[in-house]
Every structure is written in structure tokens, then in C-alpha cells.
Amino acid sequence: MKTLLIPADQLSEAAAVIRRGGLVVFPTETVYGLGASAFNPVACVRIFTAKGRPSDNPLIVHIASWEQLDQVAVNIPAEARKLAETFWPGPLSLVLPKHPDLPEIVTSGLPTVAVRWPSNVEAQKFLLESGVPVAAPSANVSGAPSPTNFEMAKSAMLGRVEAILQGDDAEVGLESTIVSFANGEVKVLRPGSITLEQIAQTLGLDPNDLPYQVPQEGRPISPGLKYTHYKPAAEVQLFREPGELKNWFDKDVKVGLMVLEGSVPEDLPSTWEVLKFSDWDDYARYLYASFHELDQLCCGLILAQLPAASGIGLAIANRLQKSAGTV
């Protein structure tokens, strides 16, 4: 399939592709999304094919107005409305009772739908011009890291979609925080840059009362035994303290290192590719782009520094542990 590459200032062309039932990759502040009209089930089926995504993995619906929220969800709980009013537009997805008219393919048959109003300006213009809510997972082949810039989106989706809308690099770099409200209980299903602490504070809860368990750190299991997510081609191993790095000094594969600026030991092997980040927000922003870059540099092993599991660190740790196959 021929893929149109559309510059940001021509985004009405991308909106027209959505209205015709096509697939469009578009920028958001979290990661690039792979979108189709949420009310066109045939187009939505094609999302699953383009990504190689299992059909039991529901899609997030992207909106850009309160009217569009009412087209996709009903009976919105008061806590959800409060979070929406506080964090939308922004990197937060809310799992809400599904509108009966929304096609089942979007929610994989679930009675609920995940909804998000992104803050990225191009994304909002694109959604408004499309004139329909847009169902969109991340624009990666299933299992691989999500694209956070135009080049990554192109290398993942060229030839698989009708159009790719060019935009800025993602500001957040990690997928949205997902919060559900099933059975009257607020629950964080996926940590993101809107933190557990922020959600708890907004709802007047103690963060410890918000159910989300950081997956326990375990031993890396044998590759291939378990489905992994966000995984680059290279093997990923995690460390906390710079002192641990000497365990890998004699490795006979090319090593890529992802580390905070203040944590780089002086005596690293000269063959290592070292990517440094100024703080954990910077680390989150470039996490997937760094995986991509280190893969391009033919690293066989990526050593990634693991943050403490609070604030944005919870989301980073979650993605790193999945990419390392330790959860």
C-alpha cells in the first residue's frame, strides 16, 4: 500500500483519509497513534491487522470535545468527570461505560471503553477536522516499542497505512495513564506521566488506597517463554546503581547504556554506546527513541537504569520491566 506522508500544516488531508475509512498515523504527546474512525468497524478491524494486534486487546478512543465524549461513553462516574476536568486535554485515559452505538470491535466486546483527549495541538486539530472520535493504539507492530517521533512511526508503519501525519517528537514519550472505575472502585490499570500521586490527590484519596501494584522484580525468564511488550531487538537488562555495571564489562556483544547524567561511571568500556538523560522526565521522553537508536547501532544488549517506583518512575519501571521480560 502506498502511504502518504502528510506535513503538519496539511492535516486536513489526514482528516479526509479518516473520513474515507482509512488508517492514519498521527502524533500525540504520549506516542504516535494508529487511528481509524471509531464508528467505522471495518476501518477498526484494519488497525488490528496493520499492527498484528490480538483482537482481544481493546483500543483507546481519542476525542477533542466534550460532545465527542458523550458519543462514545455513558453514565460517566463523578470521579471520572473530576479527573477529566483536571487532566484533559492530556495523557490520561479513562475506562468508562461504553455507548451502545460504539462498535464492539473498538472495545473487544467489553462493556467499557477507554477514552482520551490528547493535549498535542496537531492531534487536537486532526481530531476536530476528522469530525469523529478516532480509535487508536500506539503505531508500533504489536510487542515492539511505541514510536515517539516521525522517523520511528515511518519505519514501523510505512506501507501498512494510508497516511502518516508528521508532527513533533512526543513530549511525554510513554503511553497514557489508564484509570478504570469498575464496580465503584478507582483503579490504575497502567501507570503513566499523570502519576498515581496526582490522581489520588485530585480524588482526595491516599495514594496507598489506589490499587496498583508495581510488578514484582523477578529474575529474567528465558526469552520466548513469555509474551513481552515494548521490546527492542536487543536484549534489555536493568540496573539501579552505576556500581552494578562492571558485571557487564566483559560482555562479548555490543552494549548500549541508558543512564542518568549524574550516574555514569568514569571507567566504562570505550566500545559502549552511552545515552545520557538529564532527569527521569527526559529519560521517559526518549526511552523508546533510545531503544530504536541502540537497535540501529546494532547493540545486542541494552543496559537501562531503573528508577525508584514513584512519580514518573513507576511508569518508566513498568515499561522497562516489560521490555526486559522480568514481568
Ligand code: AMP
Ligand atoms: P495502547 O496499546 O497503548 O493503545 O493501549 C491500549 C490499552 O488500553 C489496552 O492494552 C488495554 O490494556 C487498555 N484498555 C483499552 N480499553 C480498555 C477497557 N475497555 N478496559 C480496560 N482496559 C482497556
Ligand code: MG
Ligand atoms: Mg500499545
